[in-house]
Amino acid sequence: MEPPNLYPVKLYVYDLSKGLARRLSPIMLGKQLEGIWHTSIVVHKDEFFFGSGGISSCPPGGTLLGPPDSVVDVGSTEVTEEIFLEYLSSLGESLFRGEAYNLFEHNCNTFSNEVAQFLTGRKIPSYITDLPSEVLSTPFGQALRPLLDSIQIQPPGGNAVGRPNGQS
Amino acid sequence: MTHVISRTPKMPQRGRSSGLPADRTISSVTRVIVKTPGNLKDFIVADDTSVRQFKEKLSAHFKCQMDQLVLVFMGRLLKDHDTLSQRGIVDGHTIHLVIKSKHGSRSLAHSSRNLPVSEPCHGDRNTKGNSSGVCKSASMSQTPTESDLFVKTDAPKVRTQDLKVDTSECIARILENPNIQRLQSNMEYMRQFISEHPDMQQLMQQNPEVSHLLDNSEILYQTLELARNLAVIQEIMQTQQPAQNPEHPLNTLGFETIPGGNNALSQSYTDFNDRMLNNLKDPFGGNPFTALLAGQAPEQLQTSPTILPPSQEWRDQLPPPVIYTSSRGFSSISTNGISTNATPNRVNHTSTISTNDQSPVHDTEIAALPSKEVTQKSQEEDQDATISIDSPEQKLEEDPQLSDEQNSSQIAGGMMQLLMNNPHLAAQMMFMGMPQLNDQWKQQLPTFLQQSQLSDLLLALTNPKASQAILQIEQGLQLLATEAPVLLPWVAPYSWGLGCLSAPNCNYPDPMHWAWNMPDIPESKRSECCHVPGTVLQKLQSLAGDPSHFLQAPEIRFSKQMESLQAMGFGNHHANLQALIATEGDTNAAIRKLMRSQGF
Numbered sequence: 001m002e003p004p005n006l007y008p009v010k011l012y013v014y015d016l017s018k019g020l021a022r023r024l025s026p027i028m029l030g031k032q033l034e035g036i037w038h039t040s041i042v043v044h045k046d047e048f049f050f051g052s053g054g055i056s057s058c059p060p061g062g063t064l065l066g067p068p069d070s071v072v073d074v075g076s077t078e079v080t081e082e083i084f085l086e087y088l089s090s091l092g093e094s095l096f097r098g099e100a101y102n103l104f105e106h107n108c109n110t111f112s113n114e115v116a117q118f119l120t121g122r123k124i125p126s127y128i129t130d131l132p133s134e135v136l137s138t139p140f141g142q143a144l145r146p147l148l149d150s151i152q153i154q155p156p157g158g159n160a161v162g163r164p165n166g167q168s
Numbered sequence: 169m170t171h172v173i174s175r176t177p178k179m180p181q182r183g184r185s186s187g188l189p190a191d192r193t194i195s196s197v198t199r200v201i202v203k204t205p206g207n208l209k210d211f212i213v214a215d216d217t218s219v220r221q222f223k224e225k226l227s228a229h230f231k232c233q234m235d236q237l238v239l240v241f242m243g244r245l246l247k248d249h250d251t252l253s254q255r256g257i258v259d260g261h262t263i264h265l266v267i268k269s270k271h272g273s274r275s276l277a278h279s280s281r282n283l284p285v286s287e288p289c290h291g292d293r294n295t296k297g298n299s300s301g302v303c304k305s306a307s308m309s310q311t312p313t314e315s316d317l318f319v320k321t322d323a324p325k326v327r328t329q330d331l332k333v334d335t336s337e338c339i340a341r342i343l344e345n346p347n348i349q350r351l352q353s354n355m356e357y358m359r360q361f362i363s364e365h366p367d368m369q370q371l372m373q374q375n376p377e378v379s380h381l382l383d384n385s386e387i388l389y390q391t392l393e394l395a396r397n398l399a400v401i402q403e404i405m406q407t408q409q410p411a412q413n414p415e416h417p418l419n420t421l422g423f424e425t426i427p428g429g430n431n432a433l434s435q436s437y438t439d440f441n442d443r444m445l446n447n448l449k450d451p452f453g454g455n456p457f458t459a460l461l462a463g464q465a466p467e468q469l470q471t472s473p474t475i476l477p478p479s480q481e482w483r484d485q486l487p488p489p490v491i492y493t494s495s496r497g498f499s500s501i502s503t504n505g506i507s508t509n510a511t512p513n514r515v516n517h518t519s520t521i522s523t524n525d526q527s528p529v530h531d532t533e534i535a536a537l538p539s540k541e542v543t544q545k546s547q548e549e550d551q552d553a554t555i556s557i558d559s560p561e562q563k564l565e566e567d568p569q570l571s572d573e574q575n576s577s578q579i580a581g582g583m584m585q586l587l588m589n590n591p592h593l594a595a596q597m598m599f600m601g602m603p604q605l606n607d608q609w610k611q612q613l614p615t616f617l618q619q620s621q622l623s624d625l626l627l628a629l630t631n632p633k634a635s636q637a638i639l640q641i642e643q644g645l646q647l648l649a650t651e652a653p654v655l656l657p658w659v660a661p662y663s664w665g666l667g668c669l670s671a672p673n674c675n676y677p678d679p680m681h682w683a684w685n686m687p688d689i690p691e692s693k694r695s696e697c698c699h700v701p702g703t704v705l706q707k708l709q710s711l712a713g714d715p716s717h718f719l720q721a722p723e724i725r726f727s728k729q730m731e732s733l734q735a736m737g738f739g740n741h742h743a744n745l746q747a748l749i750a751t752e753g754d755t756n757a758a759i760r761k762l763m764r765s766q767g768f
Contacts, residue, residue, distance in 0.1 A: 004244070004245065009243070064442070075243055076243060077240075077243035077244075078240075078243060078244050078245045079238075079240055079243065079245065083238050083240075083245075083266050083268070086238075086266050086267075086268050086269065087205060087264075087266045089269075090204070090205040090206065090266070090267070091205040091206070093205075093206075094205050094206025094207075095205055095206045117262075117264075118203075118240060118264045119240075119243050120242065120243035121241065121242030121243050159380075159384075
């Protein structure tokens with residue numbers, strides 16, 4: 001009975017505003033936001049993230065965003081790459097289709113949270129998942145909500161995961 | 169052994185009860201949540217159910233076989249012989265379930281749930297990327313866990329070198345094999361084969377773009393469609409034979425001939441362009457925002473980037489495809505710029521414009537402008553970029569500093585245009601340096617700028633005499649500030665926006681460029697804003713050019729431009745000077761102004 005392989009699972013955190021949010025959020029929103037977080041899960045030497053184009057993957061740090069601003073260790077998993085890709089395929093067909101993307105409700109961090117829980121049973125840090133509600137709780141955020149809702153984020157540099165054959 | 173129960177328990181939710189009569193089937197139950205992608209289901213099981221039994225239940229429920237089920241809890245795979253409680257699964261826990269498809273998926277290829285349909289032969293894709301018909305069989309041996317499909321094939325084991333002999337017959341034989349046909353119609357397998365062949369891998373190492381092509385299933389599909397025709401294959405083989413480099417047939421093939429190939433190449437060209445420009449940007453300091461926000465006077469090199477950041481945010485609100493096209497457009501402009509001139513400043517200017525396009529879309533809640541204004545801005549910047557590149561005057565190319573001024577003045581001109589149209593933007597510009605601005609002012613500024621006759625005022629300001637007058641006022645105020653600061657509160661209403669109150673140094677802004685240097689604003693607003701630190705205007709002015717320039721007399725600053733104007737035939741020295749002052753040293757704009765004033 002061989003011991004199961006444990007694969008490390010990391011969460012790559014990017015600040016999409018490149019520091020701007022930390023400076024300007026007190027003025028604009030009235031509360032301090034440390035960043036506009038985009039996250040992705042890195043496991044099996046690949047980075048997986050969700051954007052308006054669906055679930056994508058790339059080599060770690062391989063999107064146009066460059067290297068992550070911080071890396072969070074989520075834990076480790078026994079789930080093999082094969083099973084994981086199966087899982088992602090079915091996620092991509094059900095819950096995380098590209099058109100399901102919504103900046104506030106169903107974004108990259110939702111995906112990262114979901115996957116992290118699948119892989120390790122743990123959630124990602126709450127400051128990331130609380131970001132939308134933080135923003136929406138400000139009058140500024142409420143005022144801008146219709147505009148922000150229409151924003152779709154898709155960091156370039158990834159390849160689609162789990163699409164049916166022949167379509168891209 | 170207790171077996172699984174499927175009725176709601178009569179027990180409390182905690183699940184464990186020790187005091188009940190020994191009805192062993194109901195003694196202890198656990199409610200677990202089984203989560204599949206897209207589905208959530210509660211299951212009630214007995215505490216000491218084994219995983220195997222649980223899987224039986226699940227397979228009945230999800231209508232699949234037991235070995236397709238993969239249960240994951242806390243990142244651990246649940247093995248059949250475990251019991252749920254052994255793994256620490258108690259009431260309310262979530263177990264993740266993955267239902268494997270019948271054929272395993274591999275790497276990042278798609279997993280197909282359906283058996284491949286026997287479509288007409290896709291042709292031998294081997295000839296695309298490799299010179300051997302042995303790819304299939306070779307890679308077959310490399311993938312030990314492939315399905316039975318491969319085992320059944322009796323593809324001839326053709327050696328690589330032999331392919332050059334009797335190729336068409338071998339290929340025909342291979343293609344006729346229905347198993348091979350079925351195989352080829354399965355995109356996933358084809359992709360696998362292609363990527364696992366050593367020749368292909370070598371190619372991919374040397375040209376990473378090829379892997380992009382493989383991953384794009386559309387291109388792959390089209391490629392395979394193209395290869396269906398045996399005649400095409402033969403033609404390709406013929407062209408390949410004389411090729412000096414048989415290991416890189418993709419080059420000789422010419423992707424242009426493949427429908428959709430151009431797209432793939434253009435994508436890779438864009439990617440390459442983007443990366444190249446990203447690298448260009450780095451030497452000049454990665455983050456243009458920091459210089460602006462830290463309140464330092466940015467170097468002249470960074471004057472253009474500091475003006476551009478707002479545009480970056482607005483631009484980001486365009487849908488992503490637009491970003492790519494505009495990036496491509498700018499890439500071409502900037503590569504043009506890079507090749508046509510050697511001045512590093514200009515390169516910086518254009519490259520920063522284009523790299524702004526490449527940054528990912530931000531979901532920043534800061535800017536809120538309709539995209540119409542974005543396109544306007546991008547057009548202006550387009551003009552700015554093209555103007556700066558296509559400028560035919562040799563003098564400008566020789567003088568980097570001069571060109572920088574022109575660049576910045578062109579940017580400033582464009583900026584002004586934009587600010588006139590977008591008061592929100594103007595508000596944002598102001599906020600960048602002034603945390604202490606209160607909300608009231610924030611709201612007032614946009615409406616204020618809208619209401620005021622901005623354009624008229626700006627036109628008035630461009631009148632050189634008016635600007636001279638304002639300059640004199642400023643100079644007087646500055647003198648006052650240095651000589652008798654105590655008097656400043658008395659003239660505070662008049663000094664709003666002129667930055668003299670709290671600007672200890674002499675860097676006050678040139679009034680012609682910035683809209684809020686208007687002396688006729690209502691008194692109340694002025695008093696509110698008179699404490700606006702001069703740092704804003706300092707910044708704005710430094711954005712417009714090197715601060716030290718303002719200290720020199722205009723004649724000295726613009727001596728070169730004056731000479732060129734003289735050479736062009738504008739004899740009126742005084743008018744030239746005025747025009748140059750008004751346009752901040754921009755010879756082209758000065759010429760236009762002079763011609764206008766002369767009644768053209």
